[in-house]
């Protein structure tokens with residue numbers, strides 16, 4: 001993980017205490033949940049999706065689409081400032097990792113093969129986000 005000083009900082013022990021094991025492994029150690037196993041890949045209610053670590057609102061349900069990949073997919077975050085993009089050269093690929101700007105939580109990756117209007121596909125782990133229905 002990077003050494004960037006995120007606004008929200010917690011000790012490893014505090015993150016472990018706050019999160020369940022899958023949430024912890026995904027957000028703090030960049031693990032990937034297995035496709036079609038997460039809570040939100042086939043979830044279509046109206047509302048928004050927040051960072052499971054710090055509660056920052058990240059994605060709106062209106063930008064969610066079925067990418068057929070088994071992970072929740074969005075064509076845009078709520079705004080560009082909530083997401084950090086980092087080049088990821090792990091696993092013999094060059095990908096762009098996306099993290100929460102507030103707490104550094106690993107969320108997933110962004111790919112340039114999404115639908116209009118952005119042409120981007122944010123491929124996000126269900127374990128990194130919490131759904132909240134619109135009030």
Ligand SMILES: [Zn+2]
Nearest residue numbers: 051054100103
């Ligand atoms: Zn966060």
